[in-house]
Amino acid sequence: xxENTHTQQHPGYGLYxxxxxxxxxxTTITVALAGFNLAGLTVVTALAIAIVKSLLVTNYFMHVKTxxxxxxxxxxxxxxxxxxxxxxxxxxxxxxxxLK
Amino acid sequence: MNNEATLNHGHSHRxxxxxxxxxxxxxxxxxxxxxxxxxxYASYRYMYADNFKVAAMHLDTLIGSVNTxxxxxxxxxxxxxxxxxxxxxxxxxxYLLLFTxxxxxxxxxxxxxxxxxxxxxGIYPKGPxxxxxxxxxxxxxxxxxxxxxxxxxxxxxxxxxxxxxxVFILKGKQTFDNFQRLENAGLYWHLVDIIWIFLFPLxxxxx
Numbered sequence: 341x342x343e344n345t346h347t348q349q350h351p352g353y354g355l356y357x358x359x360x361x362x363x364x365x366x367t368t369i370t371v372a373l374a375g376f377n378l379a380g381l382t383v384v385t386a387l388a389i390a391i392v393k394s395l396l397v398t399n400y401f402m403h404v405k406t407x408x409x410x411x412x413x414x415x416x417x418x419x420x421x422x423x424x425x426x427x428x429x430x431x432x433x434x435x436x437x438x439l440k
Numbered sequence: 441m442n443n444e445a446t447l448n449h450g451h452s453h454r455x456x457x458x459x460x461x462x463x464x465x466x467x468x469x470x471x472x473x474x475x476x477x478x479x480x481y482a483s484y485r486y487m488y489a490d491n492f493k494v495a496a497m498h499l500d501t502l503i504g505s506v507n508t509x510x511x512x513x514x515x516x517x518x519x520x521x522x523x524x525x526x527x528x529x530x531x532x533x534x535y536l537l538l539f540t541x542x543x544x545x546x547x548x549x550x551x552x553x554x555x556x557x558x559x560x561x562g563i564y565p566k567g568p569x570x571x572x573x574x575x576x577x578x579x580x581x582x583x584x585x586x587x588x589x590x591x592x593x594x595x596x597x598x599x600x601x602x603x604x605x606x607v608f609i610l611k612g613k614q615t616f617d618n619f620q621r622l623e624n625a626g627l628y629w630h631l632v633d634i635i636w637i638f639l640f641p642l643x644x645x646x647x
Contacts, residue, residue: 351519351523352523353520353523356516356520356523357516357520359516360512360513360515360516363512364509364512367505367508367509367512370641370645371501371505371645374501374641374644374645374646382645382646383646386641386642386645386646387638387641390637390640390641393637394634394637394638397515397630397633397634397637398630398634400519401515401516401518401519401626401630401633402626402627402630407460408457410461411460411461414461414464414465414468415464415468418468418471418472421472422471422472422475425475425479426479426482429479429482430482430483430486433483433486433487434486437486437487
């Protein structure tokens, strides 16, 4: 059952460098945005940029985009568990400590 | 799966897909480990939003940004190193891994100076400055030390892991058609990168 799926494909250096440039660009944007007062949107934008960056890393550097779909299922289940726990935690938290 | 790889290496009982699945399952437990801490951070940030902003202003955004670029670049060189090995450019592959180790080491050196400066100001558990801080700030620095500390521990483990891969490549144990261990080391290093991608804005950029 030794299925070596990567011997056939040779991802190009150029694509990796492009992804890296995108990651550095997004880092610059998120640092620059921190200088502005975006009121309630500061955390939302910072997290949105972090999510885009992590998608770039998982899809290209970690090859999830081209790998077997089973890895996407793994990641989906893990993220789903995380979201359920954080939502339940905040139901509890907002009930105990309502924002004034 | 009677592809070429099986015919050439049928005797070695390799299962690259299984190996990668095992690595991913481990990485996801790591993600949930840090996930628990992120939930703790989110809960306390909800309760002490203003204190968190004050405390975050005292972290050095420049060091944080430099460290982010260092980790992103080291992730790039790991990915490139696997591509280089696939193209039988063994020497280039090793150089890229050595660059990764240097960049990861530089990350830790920055972290050392950053922590030293904070400790020098009396900000550490039971430190003299802690009595002057609000509850929220004390919790912020507690989370800061635990989360960046655990992350730094992962950087150290990743560097050792990659160091072994350099040895394996030089000894011919990881080659252009047998590089799953290198790929697993790369996956671990990218995970460390992803965790930092979230730690950086949450601790350094929330003011």
